[in-house]
Amino acid sequence: MYDRIREKLNILADAAKYDVSCASSGSTRKNDNNGIGNSSSGICHSYTEDGRCVSLLKILLTNHCIYDCAFCVSRKSNDIKRAAFTVDEVVELTMSFYRRNYIEGLFLSSGIFKNADFTMERLLRIVKKLRLEERFNGYIHLKTIPGASPELLIEAGLYADRMSINLEMPTEAGLKLLAPDKSHEEVKKPLGFIQQNITQFKDEKKTGLIKHVPKFVPAGQSTQMVIGATPETDMEIMYSANEYYKNYSLKRVYYSGYIPISYDSRMPAIGTQPPLLRENRLYQTDWLMRFYGFEVQELLNPANPHLDTDIDPKLSWALRNLDQFPVDINNADYRMILRIPGIGVRSAQKIIQARKFGKLRSDQLQKIGVAYNRAKHFIKCADSPYLLREPDAPHLKNLIVAESSSKYLKTPQNQLLLF
Known part of the structure; x- marks a missing residue:
């Protein structure tokens, strides 16, 4: 591997580690075109429902970004090494790592450089080239760029197994505090648009009127919230998650304990430990809502706005x-x-x-x-x-x-x- 590519990989793989929304399930993409790889039911050094540990190449296309979100390591004001892959470099890395049996799929995200469409178009070119030219049938999780055009999102959905877009903060107030250039509406629009198209493709398949209906985001959508960077209660966090589960049929909501990465007066002090116990309690609550039949109001309400730390x-x-x-x-x-x-x-x-x-x-x-x-x-x-x-x-x-x-x-x- 060329030294410059290795340096880029070190920088952009390290920057990607803060995004936890990379597990997968539900994809049924098969190797039926004599291509390379098969999608499995879970990717990215995570455990699947049947206990298997699986892996993926998890990288950013670039850590250059036009935004200055206080909680993000790639914020434009942060003094870090910057790098960017070309489309061909990501494709070559993915195929090289797969052939060496290092990975089973790709998790691809990116900072936003120039504008949303410019970035999304390059992400699309990568997944399209992997599928059509390299005939790669492994799992692909693609992060949606807020503000990207619907045409790009639809085309990306034909090649990705899962798509996700980060909610960032649980509430609009928290987001405006730390990322004033962003809004939850920018997240809701693509989530709603993708969900609408998922439903449409499924309905077309059910009718049988169209002989070959292509797969469209077969493993669904997910999102991620940063926990502990803003003062939301556990009740506010889980009520927000519940809203997105119900309105957008998300497969998962991920809760990422805030990791201090640079000083900002709006953020918790540097040196504080990530709220890992709180993160785990939120996941347990999420599990109870999705698999145990609990309503969120039963677990958290104005009388009990916080989860216990000593018991589940x-x-x-x-x-x-x-x-x-x-x-x-x-x-x-x-x-x-x-x-x-x-x-x-x-x-x-x-x-x-x-x-x-x-x-x-x-x-x-x-x-x-x-x-x-x-x-x-x-x-x-x-x-x-x-x-x-x-x-x-x-x-x-x-x-x-x-x-x-x-x-x-x-x-x-x-x-x-x-x-």
């Missing part, structure tokens, strides 16, 4: 709603079983299937995979003793934490998603 949001909700417990594990519906602390989606599904053959006992629940030491305070099963109700939620919380052998509860700095 599902346990926190249960302790605030003890009147709904204990739940009879042998009679309750699936929705209510999902709400029991210590029971996840797979365990709940197994419970529904297993109880068809008889009443379930505590030992059977443990074999199914239920975290019984936590769940036992909230359930009744076939061999449950008389349940002595704990006097109050604080007492029960302390009891659960004391009984737990999980690092999840005892050392919250090293959390895992566990329900």
Whole structure:
């Protein structure tokens, strides 16, 4: 690799690391043209739903930018090394890395140089050349440039598996504070436009009137928020995420704990640690909303605008709603079983299937995979003793934490998603 290309790669791969919205799922692009590569269900040094770890080449086209967003390492006033790839250099790097089995796909973003269309047009040329000239069938996640023309977005959607555009800050007020040249409307327009076209292409395929309907952003859209750079509450953050899930059918919202990169009086002080625990609690809340049937208002509301740091949001909700417990594990519906602390989606599904053959006992629940030491305070099963109700939620919380052998509860700095 030429020294100059290697230097560019070091600069632009390092600048890309701050963008966390690079996982993927749902793409079905197949290698049916004798080309190179196959798209898989998850990319970018992330874990897929079936536990596989996958990787991608994650770079910026350039870190030159016309904007001066206070939270961004590529802001135009930041004194850093600048670089830019050519279209051919990105294509050659992607194919070279793939042939060496280093990557399974490409995550491509960019600073904005000259204007939105100028930048988006070059991103489009890259993905188009990969698909048509190199016949590359691996996964491609392309970041949308705010303000780019609809024509460019539509064409890009025919070649990318996933497209995303960063919301940046959870609220308009926070965005105006740190990036006064941007607005959430610039994000909503392309999100809405792409979603409209995704729906249109799917409808055309369903009708069967058009013989060959091309794939259009088959892995959907995502967005990202920076957390901790502005003073929004957890409630404001998750209400914003909920709005975008419902209005634009997003696959994921990513929450990126703010990492101090340069001094600015509007930002948290340099040297502060990224809010990793808060970031994890937000992901747990997001998970409960998407897979456990919780409404955002149940988890966060004016009476409880912040997530607990010492316990997960599902346990926190249960302790605030003890009147709904204990739940009879042998009679309750699936929705209510999902709400029991210590029971996840797979365990709940197994419970529904297993109880068809008889009443379930505590030992059977443990074999199914239920975290019984936590769940036992909230359930009744076939061999449950008389349940002595704990006097109050604080007492029960302390009891659960004391009984737990999980690092999840005892050392919250090293959390895992566990329900």
